[in-house]
Amino acid sequence: MSNLSKLEFVALDISGKNYLSWVLDADIHFTAKGLGDSIIEGNNTLSQDKAKAIIFLRHHLNENPKVEYLTVKDPLELWVGLKGRYDHLKATVLPMARYEWMHLRLQDYKTVIEYNFVVF
CATH class of the missing domain: 1.10.1200 (Non-ribosomal Peptide Synthetase Peptidyl Carrier Protein; Chain A)
Incomplete structure (x- = not known):
């Protein structure tokens, strides 16, 4: 239900x-x-x-x-x-997400949605 x-x-x-x-x-x-x-x-x-x-x-x-x-x-x-x-995820996931956000390269992905899927 x-x-x-x-x-x-x-x-x-x-x-x-x-x-x-x-x-x-x-x-x-x-x-x-x-x-x-x-x-x-x-x-x-x-x-x-x-x-x-x-x-x-x-x-x-x-x-x-x-x-x-x-x-x-x-x-x-x-x-x-x-x-x-x-x-504990703040110490493991958050730094990696910040790093990836700072080094965002959209040219590696066809769309922003595809990039977000990989990041999250």
Whole structure:
């Protein structure tokens, strides 16, 4: 059965390839919805806001991570767990993407879409 409600942004993939963009999108949406404090250490967030935040996070996870973190009820705990699992990509993927962006050579590809496919 497909998701009945529309996602605000792409769900986090099991491989974590889209973690960097996902975490930025999630943070922006949390701030916009007034739930940004629920993923900050030592917060005094109401249980109702925590529930909204955990629902939002789970809604934007792929099926495998969603099942893996099924018993987590605190959005901060889920946020930290995902960060521990995928945050290393900042040290591995981001420098390579920056290098390739700085040395962009479109003449090697027929279209920009083809180049983006190779980079991402």
